[in-house]
Amino acid sequence: xxxxxxxxxLRESVLDPQGSAVVHSLHSMNYKEVQEVRIGxxxxxxxxxxxxxxxxxxxxxxxxxxxxxxxxxxxxxxxEVVAQ
Amino acid sequence: MKFAVIVFPGSNCxxxxxxxxxxSLGEDVEYVPHTASSLEGFDGVLLPGGFSxxxxxxxxxxxxxxxxxxxxxxxxxxxxxxxxxxxxxxILLEAGLLPGAMRRNDSLKFICKPTILKVENANxxxxxxxxxxxxxxxxxxxxxxxxxxxxxxxxELKDNNRIVFTYDGENPNGxxxxxxxxxxxxxxxxxxxxxxxxxxxxxxGSKDGLKLFQSIVKSWRESNAVNA
Numbered sequence: 474x475x476x477x478x479x480x481x482x483l484r485e486s487v488l489d490p491q492g493s494a495v496v497h498s499l500h501s502m503n504y505k506e507v508q509e510v511r512i513g514x515x516x517x518x519x520x521x522x523x524x525x526x527x528x529x530x531x532x533x534x535x536x537x538x539x540x541x542x543x544x545x546x547x548x549x550x551x552x553e554v555v556a557q
Numbered sequence: 558m559k560f561a562v563i564v565f566p567g568s569n570c571x572x573x574x575x576x577x578x579x580x581s582l583g584e585d586v587e588y589v590p591h592t593a594s595s596l597e598g599f600d601g602v603l604l605p606g607g608f609s610x611x612x613x614x615x616x617x618x619x620x621x622x623x624x625x626x627x628x629x630x631x632x633x634x635x636x637x638x639x640x641x642x643x644x645x646x647x648i649l650l651e652a653g654l655l656p657g658a659m660r661r662n663d664s665l666k667f668i669c670k671p672t673i674l675k676v677e678n679a680n681x682x683x684x685x686x687x688x689x690x691x692x693x694x695x696x697x698x699x700x701x702x703x704x705x706x707x708x709x710x711x712x713e714l715k716d717n718n719r720i721v722f723t724y725d726g727e728n729p730n731g732x733x734x735x736x737x738x739x740x741x742x743x744x745x746x747x748x749x750x751x752x753x754x755x756x757x758x759x760x761x762g763s764k765d766g767l768k769l770f771q772s773i774v775k776s777w778r779e780s781n782a783v784n785a
Contacts, residue, residue, distance in 0.1 A: 483660075487705060490663050490731075514614075538622065541615055541651065543658035544705055 475520045475527055479549045481540045482513030513545075527551055558777050559585040561599040563629065563645075565620045566591065570606035570643065570754060577754035578603070582770045591623040600777055601638040602629055604645025606698070606752060616659060616701050617647035626652060638682055638773050639746045643699055646738075646748035655741055655748045656714070657706035663731030667700040671762065672751055674737050675725040678718045681740055682776035683747045686768040692725050693765035695751035697737075702750040704732035704739075714739055722749055 483489045492510040499507045516539060520527065531549050540547040560578050564571045571588060578586040589596065591609075596602060609620035620626070626648075633639045633654055641649040649655045662668060671694050679689040687693065706714070711733060714720050722738035730750070738749030753766025 486707075487660065488663075490661055490665055490703075494665060538618060539614070541618065541658050543650075543656075543707075544660060 474522060474554050475518075476552045476554050477518040477520055477527075477531055477549055478552075479516040479518065479531070479535060479539055479547060480513055481516070481535075481545050481547045482511050483544055484546050487544045522553075558600045558774050559587070559598065560601045560603055561587060561589040561596055562603045562605055563593075563625055564588050564590050564605075565607070565609035565623060565644075565648075567609045567611055568605050568607035568644070570752065573752070574603050574605045574642070574754045577757040577766070577770060581757040581764075581767055582774065584770075584774060589625065591620070591625050593625045594628065596625070596628045596632050599632070599637075601640070601773055602632050604629070604639070604641040604648055605754075606643030606645060609644055609648065612644075612701075615647075615651070616644060617649075617651040620644075620648045621651040630654065633741070633746050636743065636745050638777065640683065640769075640773070641746075641748040642752055642754065643697075643702070643750055646750055647701065649746060649748045654746050655739055656710045657704055657733075657739070659701045660703040660705050660731075661701050662699070662703050662729070667698075668702075668729045669696070669698040670729070671696045672727075672729055672737070673725045674722045674751060676721070677723055678721045678740070680718070681721055681744055681747070681772075683740070683769055683772050684721060685775060686772040693756075693768075694763040695753055695756045695766050696763075697729055697751045698755075699730070699750055702730040702732065704730075704736045704750070706733060717742065721747060722751070 491512045495510040535547045676687040676691045679687045723735040728735045753769040756763040756766035
């Protein structure tokens with residue numbers, strides 16, 4: 474069994490209006506040192522072990538559904554766990 | 558001409574679309590559920606606005622994988638007119654039938670109001686009843702209509718006259734180059750954020766959207782007369 478953590482964020486080249494609003498709010502709270510906030514999505518997947526390479530599966534499902542690669546980047550972490 | 562209005566869980570402009578086709582335009586129309594596996598017998602496909610699958614993950618992302626979508630893609634490839642309005646446009650982008658993607662509106666607000674559009678290309682099967690440069694009033698209602706595409710795609714759209722509608726004056730969502738609607742390379746798939754079906758009767762404050770549907774019928778009649 475695998476626990477997979479997927480992080481999806483807007484690509485660097487794409488303006489993140491939510492992130493900009495949060496930066497403004499942090500500045501108004503006097504955290505002037507905050508330069509940038511990028512808001513994204515975090516997803517946890519539990520995936521059964523099969524004969525297929527886990528990286529291949531995760532990349533495929535990220536590119537097909539979890540992220541829209543026109544505007545989003547994704548990264549992930551895979552942890553193998555013993556099924557309870 | 559017979560239209561299909563595809564109904565996804567969470568579609569909420571399907572009845573408006575149906576009404577515009579049946580009562581304002583006077584053509585045949587049927588609701589087709591997202592579970593359908595055939596679009597046989599339909600001459601045109603309409604993807605209505607709403608919040609398919611609750612807009613979970615991204616607008617249109619889940620609807621794009623529903624059962625009926627391979628049929629919608631097949632209809633598009635066969636050259637049938639396919640129109641996506643609002644959430645329908647978002648689904649067409651996710652399905653890759655049109656290039657680009659939608660971001661949250663730059664104001665981060667859901668915007669529901671009349672907008673003025675400029676008809677940039679009146680030489681399409683969706684706009685032949687308009688005149689080039691004509692301004693029309695059609696309402697928008699969306700939270701994610703901030704169209705984005707990369708520079709290369711944008712110049713491709715511009716060079717090939719594929720930007721069909723732009724916002725004239727105020728841009729409500731921050732979209733690239735004031736884009737409100739684009740068409741595919743073959744000219745038979747149009748995606749637009751504004752709702753022509755909500756502007757198909759003077760009772761609704763504008764009937765400027767009706768000409769869009771009339772254009773589709775006109776093109777269809779002409780091409781079928783040639784083929785007959």
